[in-house]
Amino acid sequence: MRYNALKILKEGLTGNKNWKPVWREPEPKSEYDVIIIGGGGHGLATAYYLAKNHGITNVAVLEKGYIGSGNVGRNTTIVRANYMIPGNSEFYSHSLKLWETMESELNYNAMHSQRGVINLFHSDGQRDAAARRGNMMISQGDDAILLDRDGVRKELPYLDFDNHRFPVYGGLFHKRGGNARHDAVAWGYARAADQLGVDLIQKCAVTGIDIVNGKVTGVQTSLGPIRGKKVAIVVAGRSSEVAAMAGLEVPIESHILQAFVSEGLKPAINHVVTFGMGHFYISQSDKGGLVFGGDLDFHASYSQRGNLPMMEHVMEAGMSLMPAIGKAKVLRSWGGIMDMTPDGSFIIDKTEVENLYMDCGWCYGGFKAIPASGWCMAHLMAEDKPHEVAKKHTFDRFRTGVGLMDEESKGSQHNLH
Numbered sequence: 001m002r003y004n005a006l007k008i009l010k011e012g013l014t015g016n017k018n019w020k021p022v023w024r025e026p027e028p029k030s031e032y033d034v035i036i037i038g039g040g041g042h043g044l045a046t047a048y049y050l051a052k053n054h055g056i057t058n059v060a061v062l063e064k065g066y067i068g069s070g071n072v073g074r075n076t077t078i079v080r081a082n083y084m085i086p087g088n089s090e091f092y093s094h095s096l097k098l099w100e101t102m103e104s105e106l107n108y109n110a111m112h113s114q115r116g117v118i119n120l121f122h123s124d125g126q127r128d129a130a131a132r133r134g135n136m137m138i139s140q141g142d143d144a145i146l147l148d149r150d151g152v153r154k155e156l157p158y159l160d161f162d163n164h165r166f167p168v169y170g171g172l173f174h175k176r177g178g179n180a181r182h183d184a185v186a187w188g189y190a191r192a193a194d195q196l197g198v199d200l201i202q203k204c205a206v207t208g209i210d211i212v213n214g215k216v217t218g219v220q221t222s223l224g225p226i227r228g229k230k231v232a233i234v235v236a237g238r239s240s241e242v243a244a245m246a247g248l249e250v251p252i253e254s255h256i257l258q259a260f261v262s263e264g265l266k267p268a269i270n271h272v273v274t275f276g277m278g279h280f281y282i283s284q285s286d287k288g289g290l291v292f293g294g295d296l297d298f299h300a301s302y303s304q305r306g307n308l309p310m311m312e313h314v315m316e317a318g319m320s321l322m323p324a325i326g327k328a329k330v331l332r333s334w335g336g337i338m339d340m341t342p343d344g345s346f347i348i349d350k351t352e353v354e355n356l357y358m359d360c361g362w363c364y365g366g367f368k369a370i371p372a373s374g375w376c377m378a379h380l381m382a383e384d385k386p387h388e389v390a391k392k393h394t395f396d397r398f399r400t401g402v403g404l405m406d407e408e409s410k411g412s413q414h415n416l417h
């Protein structure tokens with residue numbers, strides 16, 4: 001079923017009785033050409049691009065919960081292409097271009113809104129760093145404008161510009177950046193993959209990976225064994241756990257990142273605003289809630305909720321930048337498990353086991369990466385060689401120390417620096 005305005009109008013007038021389930025609920029087959037472990041944004045996009053770009057449709061996505069139950073439905077939805085170093089820069093640039101056509105391609109409203117991202121700076125040194133980053137973004141073909149203090153005041157009049165500790169000096173404005181509705185991205189890719197023949201198997205936890213003579217042959221699951229010619233591990237925060245099922249040790253630590261949503265307010269914040277010095281970022285959802293977050297909790301964990309000290313820190317940082325938001329009530333908060341690499345950049349690579357692949361290490365920035373990650377992972381699995389824009393993102397850089405991509409020179413944990 002294709003969605004269109006006429007259909008919505010007709011259903012609205014006739015009691016919404018003829019909407020069909022958005023995807024099938026198939027029984028798992030005994031064998032697939034490709035098994036993807038993890039039905040988050042990256043797993044679903046990989047399945048979609050395997051079918052769409054490479055004609056590989058005998059594919060199963062195995063998800064232990066329900067589609068959208070992981071980080072893809074838990075993030076603060078910021079989409080941007082303001083990375084700087086070679087490797088990351090071209091990858092995220094490719095991803096943003098895919099975002100710009102995603103909704104029409106998937107025939108799904110993901111509420112992608114290019115409302116602009118403004119990264120604030122608070123000293124002359126930081127202005128230099130922002131100018132440098134902006135120039136690198138422009139030379140990659142993306143957009144950046146360096147705003148002075150008055151330029152920021154015009155866009156964000158509600159900030160406390162004279163904060164004693166971090167007065168606002170200006171901001172780097174990335175107009176094509178913005179946000180989207182997170183779970184709609186999962187649903188859009190899921191529906192499109194299903195329509196191309198991919199089996200989405202929910203409530204199917206992978207419990208083991210079968211390997212014979214160094215080659216993967218399938219997986220053990222809570223619904224029984226399933227054979228697979230190629231297997232992809234795309235499980236974000238659970239990467240170390242699932243890799244260990246194949247005897248692999250991967251350079252990933254799992255940490256919690258929290259998000260917060262306020263009660264619905266009238267439109268007040270028209271951009272995505274980031275306050276790096278306070279570890280705070282904020283935007284306003286289309287329903288009116290202020291959506292905001294900060295940095296990682298202080299300890300590695302597999303729980304999906306955060307601790308109180310970080311909650312307090314985020315509220316303090318928010319109020320020091322925008323005192324007015326202290327009047328809003330926080331309605332909800334949650335945590336997600338982040339797959340942190342030592343250099344803060346991701347991995348899309350083969351593993352030591354033949355025909356077993358991994359897509360992981362998205363840290364706290366993998367939502368914006370979903371389209372390009374799926375595109376590149378599908379390319380790797382279909383062609384058995386890395387895609388041009390992800391060729392630097394291998395395991396090797398952690399084995400050898402050569403080619404590390406530490407975007408912010410802070411490693412995986414901002415809060416330890």
Ligand SMILES: Cc1cc2nc3c(=O)[nH]c(=O)nc-3n(C[C@H](O)[C@H](O)[C@H](O)COP(=O)(O)OP(=O)(O)OC[C@H]3O[C@@H](n4cnc5c(N)ncnc54)[C@H](O)[C@@H]3O)c2cc1C
Nearest residue numbers: 038040041042064070071072075076078206336366367368
């Ligand atoms: C609070 C928060 C804020 C964030 N903000 C942003 C942001 O603003 N912008 C941005 O770009 N990124 C952001 N991120 C990061 C982004 O959400 C993640 O990097 C990205 O969603 C991870 O990829 P995924 O969608 O595939 O992960 P997930 O949705 O977590 O998918 C992995 C799936 O694997 C499944 N799985 C795990 N183990 C198994 C198993 N054994 N068998 C079967 N299935 C299994 C899980 O159930 C899960 O559904 C944020 C994350 C959080 C938590």
